[in-house]
Amino acid sequence: MGQGKYAKEDEGSSVFVLLCILVLIVGIVAAAGMVMAVLNYNRGGDAPININVDGSDSGGSRGGNADHSYGDSGGSVTPWRQGQSGDYLHYDETIWTFQNGDNDNRVIYIDRKTRQHRGHFIDVINEVCQIAGKNCEIVHSNWRDCWFDGFPQQALLGRWVDGCMGFSISADRVRSLKFSTSTVKATRxxxxxxxxxxxxxxxxxxxxxxxxxxxxxxxxxxxxxxxxxxxxxxxxxxxxxxxxxxxxxxxxxxxxxxxxxxxxxxxxxxxxxxxxxxxxFEPCLLGGDSMMMRKDSLLKNWWDPAFNKLVNSRAYREICNDIDDPAAHGSKPGNSAADTCVNL
Structure with a gap:
């Protein structure tokens, strides 16, 4: 009789322990589900990316305009969310930085009123970053911070910026650095x-x-x-x-x-x-002005597809028209749209 009593008590203790373990497992699974739901909600938010590459809240004269239609889809898309294959991009918190100076010509200059960068290069950066869904900023510095006397300089080697805009593709430069597809035509x-x-x-x-x-x-x-x-x-x-x-x-x-x-x-x-x-003379370059970057950079992976999509869009025709428009950039010296834009 004594052995049967203790046996029943041991059996009850085992059942209680199993129930506690089961409750603990259910609690862990439920907590993990709640965490995953919160993470998925935060990553899938619809807040647009502000691309403040020229000092404005909307990313420039064109960069914040969500009404641009890209490619031949026939309708307006929200470029900061729609990827090249039609899939939707998650919010990218990475800030991509690009060097620009002040050449005081149509492709890049400092606006006298706002003291911010303007020009064709800025318009292109705005649109490319918007299409690719990237958060982009301009860093003002001298062009010599990127390349000088036959060698790359501290802006890229020291990782001050991710890319330097407006550098032609030359045989000397490709030995040390990588380039995007040509942003403008090669200059003679x-x-x-x-x-x-x-x-x-x-x-x-x-x-x-x-x-x-x-x-x-x-x-x-x-x-x-x-x-x-x-x-x-x-x-x-x-x-x-x-x-x-x-x-x-x-x-x-x-x-x-x-x-x-x-x-x-x-x-x-x-x-x-x-x-x-x-x-x-005929151009001695391998390509026109481009985005110059370190050889280990991933920038080219998203820049080139977005730029190629831009070139075939109405937005690109508009920013090319701005090159010659005195109300936009045409009052500055420099090449015409026909000598600048790659598809004209």
Whole structure:
């Protein structure tokens, strides 16, 4: 009898323990379900991404406009939510940063009233980030922070920014860095001299001709060799630092230090009529102005598909029209829309 009593007590204790374990498991499963529901709700929110790349709350003159239609879908979409394949993107908290300076031309300049960046590059960044569903910001710095004297600089190597906008794809640069698809058409280099060509500069024979170039630019001695076939000597090349209106280059011409200057045809030239075009050459570049980035960057993975979608949209035609529109960017010097936009 005594053994039966203890046996029943042991059996009751086991049942109680099993019930406690079962209640604990049910509680854990219920708590996990609640956590997953909260996470899924937070990730699937419909709040739009504000792309403040030009200092405005909506991401610029066009960046915050949700009425743009992209591709051939025939209707308006919300670009910050719809992916390239039609799937919907989750909110991306990553902030992508892009360097821009002040070239005071149609592609990039500082607005005198707002003191914020404006220009075709800013319009493109706004639209691409909106299509891709990315949170983007502009970082103001000198272009030399990205590339100078044949080498990448601290803005990219030090990870100040994710990309540097408006750098042409050259053979020297692709050795160290990676580029997006060309954002604008490749620019033709030009050989200029003083009015009347007193030095008798002949593009077919540069032997003994002293040529001024801009330090750090793609229109360099290597480019001269590619477009002319002449392997120019070091003592024939004079590198000048860039300043407004190419004053140092023109001063070098006027002072007789150089006989000609070799520059990008897209740069603003002196307006006093002191320069004469010797020849405009075919591009020596591998591609036009692009987004330049580190080789380990994932930026290209989403930038290129979004930019290609933009190029085939009504929004791209509008921002290209703004290049020539005096009410937008047309009052600034620089290339026309036909010489800038990749599909015109």
């Amino acid at each position: 280099p030009v050989l200029l001299t003083r009015r009347g060509n007193p030095s008798g500069v002949n593009a077919d024979n540069l032997n003994g001709i002293k040529i001024g170039i801009l330090a750090g630019w793609w229109a360099d001695a290597y480019c001269i060799f590619r477009v002319t076939g002449y392997d120019i000597r070091d003592n024939q090349v004079f590198a000048y630092n860039q300043d407004d209106n190419l004053n140092t280059l023109v001063a070098g011409l006027d002072g007789g230090e150089v006989d000609a200057i070799f520059i990008s045809g897209g740069l603003p030239r002196a307006t006093d009529g002191s320069l004469e075009l010797v020849r405009e």
